[in-house]
Every structure is written in structure tokens, then in C-alpha cells.
Amino acid sequence: MTQAPRSQAPSHQAAPPLAADARTVRDPAAQAQTARDPAAGGGGGAPAGAPDAATPTAEGSSAAGSNDAAASAAAEPGGRLSAAAPAALGLAALLGLPALLEGSPFYLEILALVFLWGAMAGAWNIVSGYAGKFSLGHAAFFGLGAYASSILYARGGVSPWLGIPVGMALSVALAAFIGLVTLRLKGKYMALCTIAFVSLMEILAVHFRDLTGGSEGLMVPYEPGLANLTFANDHEKLVWAYVFAALALGVFLLCRRLERSPLGYRLAALREDEDAAEALGVNTLAVKLTSFGLSAALTSLGGSLYAQYMLWIEPQYVLSMELSTQFALFAIIGGVGSAVGPFLGAGLMFPLLTLSRSAFPGLPPGFNMLVYGLALIVAVLFFPKGLIALGPPLRRLARLIGRTGRARLGRRPAAGETAAGLNAAEGPAGSSHA
Amino acid sequence: MLEIDNVTMRFGGLKAVKDVSLTVAAGDLAGLIGPNGAGKTTLFNVVCGQLRPSAGRVLFEGRDVTGWKPHRSIRLGLGRTFQITRPFGRLSLLDNVVIGAMCREKSLDRARQAALGRLAQVGLADRAQDTAQNLPLGLRKKLELARILATRPRMLLLDEVMGGLGPREIEEMSRTISQIHGEGVSIVLIEHVMPAVMSLCQRIAVINHGELIAVGSPQDIRADRRVIKAYLGESVAGDSPGGQGSAAASQTAAQAAAQATTASSATEA
Numbered sequence: 057m058t059q060a061p062r063s064q065a066p067s068h069q070a071a072p073p074l075a076a077d078a079r080t081v082r083d084p085a086a087q088a089q090t091a092r093d094p095a096a097g098g099g100g101g102a103p104a105g106a107p108d109a110a111t112p113t114a115e116g117s118s119a120a121g122s123n124d125a126a127a128s129a130a131a132e133p134g135g136r137l138s139a140a141a142p143a144a145l146g147l148a149a150l151l152g153l154p155a156l157l158e159g160s161p162f163y164l165e166i167l168a169l170v171f172l173w174g175a176m177a178g179a180w181n182i183v184s185g186y187a188g189k190f191s192l193g194h195a196a197f198f199g200l201g202a203y204a205s206s207i208l209y210a211r212g213g214v215s216p217w218l219g220i221p222v223g224m225a226l227s228v229a230l231a232a233f234i235g236l237v238t239l240r241l242k243g244k245y246m247a248l249c250t251i252a253f254v255s256l257m258e259i260l261a262v263h264f265r266d267l268t269g270g271s272e273g274l275m276v277p278y279e280p281g282l283a284n285l286t287f288a289n290d291h292e293k294l295v296w297a298y299v300f301a302a303l304a305l306g307v308f309l310l311c312r313r314l315e316r317s318p319l320g321y322r323l324a325a326l327r328e329d330e331d332a333a334e335a336l337g338v339n340t341l342a343v344k345l346t347s348f349g350l351s352a353a354l355t356s357l358g359g360s361l362y363a364q365y366m367l368w369i370e371p372q373y374v375l376s377m378e379l380s381t382q383f384a385l386f387a388i389i390g391g392v393g394s395a396v397g398p399f400l401g402a403g404l405m406f407p408l409l410t411l412s413r414s415a416f417p418g419l420p421p422g423f424n425m426l427v428y429g430l431a432l433i434v435a436v437l438f439f440p441k442g443l444i445a446l447g448p449p450l451r452r453l454a455r456l457i458g459r460t461g462r463a464r465l466g467r468r469p470a471a472g473e474t475a476a477g478l479n480a481a482e483g484p485a486g487s488s489h490a
Numbered sequence: 491m492l493e494i495d496n497v498t499m500r501f502g503g504l505k506a507v508k509d510v511s512l513t514v515a516a517g518d519l520a521g522l523i524g525p526n527g528a529g530k531t532t533l534f535n536v537v538c539g540q541l542r543p544s545a546g547r548v549l550f551e552g553r554d555v556t557g558w559k560p561h562r563s564i565r566l567g568l569g570r571t572f573q574i575t576r577p578f579g580r581l582s583l584l585d586n587v588v589i590g591a592m593c594r595e596k597s598l599d600r601a602r603q604a605a606l607g608r609l610a611q612v613g614l615a616d617r618a619q620d621t622a623q624n625l626p627l628g629l630r631k632k633l634e635l636a637r638i639l640a641t642r643p644r645m646l647l648l649d650e651v652m653g654g655l656g657p658r659e660i661e662e663m664s665r666t667i668s669q670i671h672g673e674g675v676s677i678v679l680i681e682h683v684m685p686a687v688m689s690l691c692q693r694i695a696v697i698n699h700g701e702l703i704a705v706g707s708p709q710d711i712r713a714d715r716r717v718i719k720a721y722l723g724e725s726v727a728g729d730s731p732g733g734q735g736s737a738a739a740s741q742t743a744a745q746a747a748a749q750a751t752t753a754s755s756a757t758e759a
């Protein structure tokens with residue numbers, strides 16, 4: 057299908073500090089370029105920031121997950137304390153890592169995209185994780201957002217700041233339509249049906265070439281300025297890393313909030329048993345459409361930002377099955393139905409893919425899908441709950457180490473401490489969809 | 491309070507409910523009995539909006555609620571439990587009930603308070619934090635009840651809440667039902683556990699093959715020829731003289747019904 061996505065991170069890197077050159081790299085012809093950072097294969101250090109960034113909130117479990125509200129409430133006093141350290145750490149990583157990496161644009165770009173893809177997996181997770189409505193159609197919203205703001209800007213001179221909300225509104229409308237058609241369907245049927253919409257959108261984008269630029273893609277004008285959401289060369293990547301970090305943080309906090317809200321409970325009820333939810337007064341159609349719309353709006357926002365970041369979009373990528381799969385995969389690998397999971401998944405998978413691409417430049421275009429497939433199988437077989445399932449044992453271990461440390465110092469842990477800790481360690485249950 | 495007006499429910503060629511008309515007054519504790527496959531659950535499904543009837547109307551407190559989505563009728567106070575319990579498996583018992591309580595409470599804190607109260611009412615307070623999917627059947631039935639109670643229904647349709655329970659659990663459940671009724675909730679009870687139905691209900695309706703064949707007091711129902719026939723089949727009923735004086739026959743009817751209980755618990759398990 058397309059080569060662009062796989063080479064994006066590396067291709068930026070191909071013309072490191074000179075953003076003007078990077079523009080030319082965005083030329084479709086140059087997209088097939090693969091990375092050639094010799095050091096790339098070695099270091100996995102950079103992306104570790106993303107998991108860190110997300111970790112603080114792994115503490116405590118969501119009411120909407122399988123854990124019980126009272127238990128987490130009971131764990132709250134202790135939980136607050138122990139959550140403070142990772143929270144601070146995560147925030148520091150979010151703010152500090154991009155700055156640290158400024159000298160190496162290759163890693164900075166990976167980091168920025170980890171934030172973006174984490175946010176997108178998080179948005180997907182709202183409807184497919186919390187509500188259990190499995191969508192493989194989210195590229196439709198990503199692409200719609202990207203095209204809406206870019207077309208308005210490139211063809212009509214409308215600032216992306218206005219194009220973004222327009223794209224989001226269109227995506228919500230599209231989500232309502234897709235939702236009414238597909239949300240009644242169960243599991244795999246819904247997934248299959250949503251795929252169709254992505255293909256349909258791609259066909260439309262290719263067909264209306266006067267508007268969209270057709271299959272060659274659409275170039276977004278390069279006119280630096282905050283009003284155009286385009287940044288001048290010198291600190292461009294750093295700024296975008298922060299923009300995507302903010303997006304990631306926003307999605308993450310929204311999901312955390314959602315988990316503890318009535319809507320979060322309703323989503324969980326929907327996921328567990330739709331008929332029972334309805335019989336208990338949950339307006340299941342409204343809840344489904346709300347979560348789908350919210351998810352679509354966030355995905356659309358990500359698409360618009362991505363277009364401004366790349367200054368070039370092509371239908372074969374922004375409206376591809378591959379992208380749709382990627383949203384789902386990152387969330388599933390990290391842990392579906394939890395706020396932090398999608399970021400863990402993106403933080404692990406995206407750097408892994410990008411680095412292996414740059415280490416082995418000869419990899420065929422289908423390589424990503426192969427890795428996605430294998431990773432999905434491994435995840436489903438061995439980590440049905442995703443990486444977040446590793447959280448509780450790690451926390452228990454940390455507590456154990458802490459306790460032995462204290463014991464050596466001759467202090468005993470307070471009685472409540474361990475009890476609450478064990479409760480909290482139950483961990484939120486993700487639902488596995490495979 | 492509830493008026494079922496000439497309701498028919500067709501599934502393809504099968505008429506699961508045939509032209510049933512039935513009213514339940516406010517304050518009633520009514521029973522709905524009939525052999526397996528008679529159409530009892532289907533009738534509940536029609537009343538609560540899980541199914542839209544092929545013909546007929548359902549009125550709740552004078553309002554036509556035919557084909558209303560369940561989440562709307564529950565807001566009017568018309569609630570039901572499911573014969574095959576449907577817990578939110580990966581949620582705690584408390585969260586299960588909180589979802590019911592959210593039907594009336596805007597704030598989660600208050601919903602949680604209400605939910606704890608309901609769990610206590612059915613005797614599940616000490617397991618509030620357990621995950622619902624690991625619950626044994628008896629407790630799942632209680633959870634189902636607590637959940638719907640949390641929506642503060644004014645009329646409750648209970649579909650075999652005693653199915654598959656042991657004698658002690660049945661007694662406990664009977665007591666809970668009386669207590670709920672005592673709080674002013676009107677109740678319709680589908681049940682195969684005849685002794686419990688007979689002692690709890692003031693009025694009993696019997697359906698067979700989708701048709702309403704009798705409505706009356708427990709005494710009337712015990713003596714009703716068509717009811718005995720429905721439970722025991724043609725031959726026995728043919729011998730029975732009918733009318734009064736068939737104490738022996740009513741005895742056998744109760745026994746037959748008791749057997750039906752075992753059958754239905756087998757299906758549930």
C-alpha cells in the first residue's frame with residue numbers, strides 16, 4: 057500500500073536540523089526513503105519516556121474497570137502518596153525528555169510520534185476499550201481531520217486553528233452515521249463494517265483530486281507562524297514534541313476522568329452486558345454514540361495536527377487499514393480499557409518498529425503489518441490484559457523492597473498500608489477483544 | 491397500574507404469546523406460572539421493551555409504553571430481572587449495583603451510598619468488593635435483585651429469582667420479596683417454586699402455550715382443571731371431574747410444578 061508512514065520518522069531524520077530540507081523530504085517521491093541512522097538500532101532509551109510519562113496514573117484502579125470503587129477509595133490515602141512519585145517522574149519526562157533530545161532529531165521525532173500515536177490509541181480506547189465496541193475504522197476520522205483542516209487551509213486559506221474544529225465536527229457527524237450503522241453489530245461484525253468506511257473514505261479522497269490532490273497526496277502550505285499552526289525551522293520538532301505531549305496528556309487526563317465518571321460506569325456496563333445495562337436504565341444507544349463521537353473528535357484532532365506537522369498527507373496512509381490497525385494494536389498491547397495502556401503500547405511498539413526499520417533498511421513495505429500481526433498474537437496469547445498487567449506485580453515488588461528497606465531501618469509499615477496496597481494491586485481489568 | 495392489552499408475540503411461525511390481556515393493580519403481588527416454554531419470559535420481554543409485540547399494547551400507569559426502550563420504562567419505575575442472570579462480570583458487586591442506582595442519582599457518591607444500602611438489603615453487603623463473575627448462582631440472583639432495586643422501581647417483574655436455589659435460599663428470597671412488597675413495590679413473579687408462589691402471591695395468572703388459561707387466587711388456581719391439565723397433560727385432566735373437591739388433583743398439580751422447578755434449575759445451571 058504505502059511506504060510513507062514507515063519512513064516518516066527516519067526520513068525527517070534524513071535531513072536532520074534543517075527543517076527546510078525536511079520539507080523536501082516530504083515530497084512523495086522521497087517518502088520511500090528509509091532511515092540510515094547507524095546508531096538507531098542500538099538505543100531504545102529515548103522512547104522509554106512515554107511509558108514513564110504515563111506511569112503515574114497506573115496507580116489505583118478504575119471504577120469502570122473490574123476494580124471496585126470502595127477498594128480504590130480505601131487505597132486512596134496510601135495510593136496518593138505512592139502515586140506522587142511516579143506522577144512527578146512522568147511529568148518531568150513529559151516536559152524534560154523533548155528538551156533533552158533536542159540534539160538528536162531522530163529520537164526527538166520518535167518521541168513526538170509516540171505521544172501522538174499514544175494519544176490516538178487512547179482515543180480509540182474510549183469507544184473500543186471502555187465501551188468494548190471494537191472499531192477498525194478510526195483512520196476514517198484521522199484522515200477526515202487531516203483532510204478537513206488541510207483542504208481548508210491549502211485551498212481556502214482558512215487557518216488550521218479553524219480547520220481543526222471543523223474537522224472534529226465533521227468527524228463527530230461521520231461517527232454518528234457510522235455508529236448508527238455499525239454499533240448495533242456485535243464484535244467482529246462491527247469491526248468488519250467499520251473497515252468498509254475507511255476504504256470508502258480513501259476512495260473518495262483519491263477520486264476528488266481537485267480538492268484532495270488525489271493519490272499523490274496534499275501538500276500543506278509552509279507559512280510559519282502560530283496563526284497557521286506552522287513552526288519555523290529552528291525549534292520546529294521540539295515545539296511539535298510538546299504539542300503532541302500536550303495532546304497525549306489531555307487524552308490521558310480525559311480518560312482518567314472518564315473512568316471515574318458516571319459515563320465511565322455506563323461504558324463499562326455496556327461493555328459487560330448491553331441488555332442488562334439497558335434494563336438498568338442506561339440509554340445504550342446514547343452512550344455508544346457519545347463515546348464514539350468523543351473518540352472520533354479526538355482522533356480527528358490528531359489527524360489535523362499530524363497534517364500540520366508533516367505538511368503533507370496522502371490518502372494511502374491517513375486513510376489506511378494499517379493506521380486503523382495501529383490504533384487498535386497499540387491500545388491492546390498496552391492494555392485496553394485503561395488510561396495508561398495505550399501509551400505503554402505506543403511507547404513500546406512505535407520505537408521498536410521505527411528502530412528496526414532503520415536498522416534494517418531493506419525491509420519490505422509489508423513489514424509493519426507483519427510485526428503488528430506477530431505482536432498482536434503474542435499479546436493475546438501471553439498478555440491478554442496488556443502491559444498494564446505487569447503493573448501490580450511490579451508495584452508489589454517495589455513495596456516489598458520498600459518494606460525490607462524499612463525493616464532494615466527498624467521501622468514497621470503501618471497496618472493499613474499493606475492491606476490497601478493489596479487491594480489496589482488487583483489492577484483494572486482490560487477486556488481483550490481478540 | 492400495569493395493563494397488558496391483547497398482546498401477541500410472534501417469532502416467525504411460532505406464537506409465543508397469544509392475545510394475552512392481564513392487569514396488575516398497584517400494590518399487587520401477583521404470580522405468573524406455566525410450564526416451560528409457555529411464554530412467560532416472552533411476556534416480560536414485551537412488557538419491559540426488550541421485545542416489541544406483534545400486536546397489542548402495554549400500558550403502565552395509564553401511559554402507553556408499548557415498544558419503549560427498557561431504559562425509558564425503567565425511568566417510569568417499571569423494572570425486571572433476568573431469568574438467566576446477567577451480571578456485569580468484571581465489575582465488583584458494588585459497581586454492578588451502582589449502575590442501577592445511577593438511574594436515580596446524579597452523583598456517583600450518592601449512587602454508591604444507595605448501592606451499598608441495596609446490597610445490604612439482599613444480604614450481600616460483605617461481598618460488595620467481590621467480582622461479579624465468580625459469584626455462585628444463589629448470590630447472582632440476589633445481585634440481580636439488588637441491582638434492579640437500586641433503580642427504585644415501582645413495579646418489579648421478577649423472572650425466576652428462586653430458580654436453582656436451595657430450600658434455605660428460597661426461604662430467604664421469599665422473605666426479601668415480601669419485604670420489598672411491603673415497601674410499596676408492586677410485584678409480578680414468574681416462578682416454578684410452587685410452595686413459594688402459593689404462599690407469597692395474592693393472585694396468580696397461568697399461561698400455557700402462550701395463552702392465558704387462568705387467573706385467580708392460589709386456591710382457585712390449585713383447583714383449576716385447565717391448570718392441572720396444563721401441568722399434567724391430557725390423560726390425567728381428562729379423568730379429573732373438575733369443579734370442586736379435587737384436593738388430590740391440586741396436590742398433584744403442585745407436585746408436577748415442583749418437578750418443573752428442577753427442570754428449570756437444570757437449564758439455568
Ligand SMILES: Nc1ncnc2c1ncn2[C@@H]1O[C@H](COP(=O)(O)OP(=O)(O)OP(=O)(O)O)[C@@H](O)[C@H]1O
Nearest residue numbers: 501506524525526527528529530531532533573754
Ligand atoms: N427471541 C426468540 N426467538 C424465537 N423464539 C423465542 C424467542 N424467545 C422465546 N422464544 C420461544 O418462545 C417460547 C416461549 O419461551 P419463553 O422463554 O417465554 O418461555 P417461559 O415460559 O419463560 O419458559 P421457562 O419456564 O422455561 O423459562 C419458547 O418456545 C421459546 O423457544
Ligand SMILES: [Mg+2]
Nearest residue numbers: 530531532573
Ligand atoms: Mg422463562
